[in-house]
Amino acid sequence: xxxxxxxxxxxxxxxxxxxxxxxxxxxxxxxxxxxxxxxxxxxxxxxxxxxxxxxxxxxxxxxxxxxxxxxxxxxxxxxxxxxxxxxxxxxxxxxxxxxxxxxxxxxxxxxxxxx
Amino acid sequence: xxxxxxxxxxxxxxxxxxxxxxxxxxxxxxxxxxxxxxxxxxxxxxxxxxxxxxxxxxxxxxxxxxxxxxxxxxxxxxxxxxxxxxxxxxxxxxxxxxxxxxxxxxxxx
Numbered sequence: 025x026x027x028x029x030x031x032x033x034x035x036x037x038x039x040x041x042x043x044x045x046x047x048x049x050x051x052x053x054x055x056x057x058x059x060x061x062x063x064x065x066x067x068x069x070x071x072x073x074x075x076x077x078x079x080x081x082x083x084x085x086x087x088x089x090x091x092x093x094x095x096x097x098x099x100x101x102x103x104x105x106x107x108x109x110x111x112x113x114x115x116x117x118x119x120x121x122x123x124x125x126x127x128x129x130x131x132x133x134x135x136x137x138x139x
Numbered sequence: 140x141x142x143x144x145x146x147x148x149x150x151x152x153x154x155x156x157x158x159x160x161x162x163x164x165x166x167x168x169x170x171x172x173x174x175x176x177x178x179x180x181x182x183x184x185x186x187x188x189x190x191x192x193x194x195x196x197x198x199x200x201x202x203x204x205x206x207x208x209x210x211x212x213x214x215x216x217x218x219x220x221x222x223x224x225x226x227x228x229x230x231x232x233x234x235x236x237x238x239x240x241x242x243x244x245x246x247x248x
Contacts, residue, residue: 055234064148066225066240067183074234082235114183121234123171123190128236130183 027051030115030131037109037138045100045134047115054120056098057128060084061112070113073098074121102136109138141166143228145239152216153247160211160242162200162226171229172209173236174200178222186211186224196220216246 028049037043047056055074059067059082069082073092087106092098098117102109113134119125142165152158164170174186187195189202189209200211209226226239 057236059238064240066145067236067238069235069237072235083237116183118234123188126171126229126234127173127185127188128175132182 028115028117028129028131030113030134032134033132035134035136037136039138040104042101042103043109043136045102045113045115045136047098047100047131048096049098049117049129050096051117051119051129052095053117053129054095055118055126056092057116057118058082058088058090058098058100059114059116061114061133067114070100109136111136141228141230141237143226143237143239145224145226145242147242148240149243149245151245151247154218155215158211158213158216158220158244158246160224160226160244162209162211162239164207164209164226164228166207166228166230168230170202170204170207170209172200172202173227173229174198174209174211175225175227175238176222177225183225216244218246218248220244221246 031046057072058070068084071090073079089101115131116128118128144163172189176186177183198213225241227236
């Protein structure tokens with residue numbers, strides 16, 4: 025079950041520490057996305073990238089940072105500035121833009137707990 | 140700003156009964172709508188999209204621009220339909236998705 029992978033599955037960090045979540049895809053997709061999933065709130069977009077070396081803020085980017093140095097990889101850093109970082113984080117990818125290419129494929133998720 | 144509303148957190152139906160999961164959207168542009176589904180212990184995946192106008196696993200959804208709705212329907216619910224269903228609206232050139240809060244469908248025997 026390859027495609028899009030996220031690691032680790034569970035992550036624990038102390039308050040005040042930055043932490044980086046990994047997302048890798050071997051689907052040759054141009055676009056990648058990070059979402060945060062909280063109970064009762066659905067999925068909220070943190071950052072997205074439509075092409076290598078370019079990314080845009082989503083709806084809740086504050087306290088997060090990303091990079092897109094390679095097509096296959098889109099790591100998310102949760103910084104100490106994020107006020108409520110404990111959540112389930114989902115990464116996704118899509119071929120590109122437009123109705124034929126924008127189906128998003130999701131990873132298994134990483135559950136981050138900040139103690 | 141765009142918005143997707145799924146009014147029901149939980150919908151419980153009996154096997155064989157009709158199912159309707161409600162979705163309403165708010166968007167000033169031309170909407171592109173999707174239903175995504177997450178079965179227990181599986182990844183979130185696309186169920187259907189309005190431009191395809193197809194039936195997937197017996198589910199259909201029609202875009203009603205007048206009522207700004209994209210309700211998901213199935214005439215006869217099956218136990219395997221139990222899952223979390225998310226309605227989503229594509230904006231920003233089609234890449235950026237705005238999700239609703241989701242509806243948990245429980246099909247009881």
